[in-house]
Amino acid sequence: GENVEQHPSTLSVQEGDSAVIKCTYSDSASNYFPWYKQELGKRPQLIIDIRSNVGEKKDQRIAVTLNKTAKHFSLHITETQPEDSAVYFCAASSGRRALTFGSGTRLQVQP
Amino acid sequence: NAGVTQTPKFQVLKTGQSMTLQCAQDMNHNSMYWYRQDPGMGLRLIYYSASEGTTDKGEVPNGYNVSRLNKREFSLRLESAAPSQTSVYFCASSVSSGMGTGELFFGEGSRLTVL
Numbered sequence: 001g002e003n004v005e006q007h008p009s010t011l012s013v014q015e016g017d018s019a020v021i022k023c024t025y026s027d028s029a030s031n032y033f034p035w036y037k038q039e040l041g042k043r044p045q046l047i048i049d050i051r052s053n054v055g056e057k058k059d060q061r062i063a064v065t066l067n068k069t070a071k072h073f074s075l076h077i078t079e080t081q082p083e084d085s086a087v088y089f090c091a092a093s094s095g096r097r098a099l100t101f102g103s104g105t106r107l108q109v110q111p
Numbered sequence: 112n113a114g115v116t117q118t119p120k121f122q123v124l125k126t127g128q129s130m131t132l133q134c135a136q137d138m139n140h141n142s143m144y145w146y147r148q149d150p151g152m153g154l155r156l157i158y159y160s161a162s163e164g165t166t167d168k169g170e171v172p173n174g175y176n177v178s179r180l181n182k183r184e185f186s187l188r189l190e191s192a193a194p195s196q197t198s199v200y201f202c203a204s205s206v207s208s209g210m211g212t213g214e215l216f217f218g219e220g221s222r223l224t225v226l
Contacts (some may be wrong), residue, residue: 001170006153009151024153031212034214034215040149041219042219043201043217044201044215044217044220045217046214046215049214075120076143089153089154093212097214098142098144098169099156100156100170101153101154103148103151103153104153105150
């Protein structure tokens with residue numbers, strides 16, 4: 001089955017700096033790559049996703065890039081704000097099975 | 112519109128006791144899922160139901176059973192709880208026809224402690 005590895009496990013940045021979280025996946029058939037944000041004590045919520053026919057996708061301050069050859073994808077958050085502090089999960093799916101999630105990155109934005 | 116509702120939100124069990132986590136969605140979604148979340152291990156899939164009448168094992172199914180009662184409801188049962196099943200459990204649903212390729216809508220989570 002699919003295996004998704006996520007790094008780093010924790011990330012601390014100053015407000016206004018950029019944050020980058022990286023994930024690798026094992027199944028070359030995977031074609032859907034979402035990112036979820038989970039605030040403390042809350043449920044995970046989708047913030048952005050990308051499909052394999054696209055190399056990059058942006059939504060305001062967040063962007064995701066995908067390198068299918070290397071089987072890795074990344075989340076980029078620019079101009080970080082304290083409300084960006086949360087745990088972020090990457091995930092992957094080939095469309096034949098449910099999503100496989102990475103282990104999560106705890107992002108702390110220092111004011 | 113309530114989305115995904117799961118009950119109970121908190122439960123404490125003794126080793127060997129049984130319980131059922133209930134989940135219902137009102138979004139007319141086809142697929143439903145049960146995940147468990149443990150510190151440092153992300154969200155791991157226990158069971159899922161691609162559509163009404165079907166269920167499949169996920170990554171960590173041992174010690175659990177599920178029932179897709181109808182299109183709205185998907186329950187998770189622990190027959191004989193063990194301390195290793197102490198976790199936060201999330202139910203989720205999605206509308207996508209391709210498995211795992213659409214947005215997951217999560218419930219608020221159920222925190223289970225097994226003593």
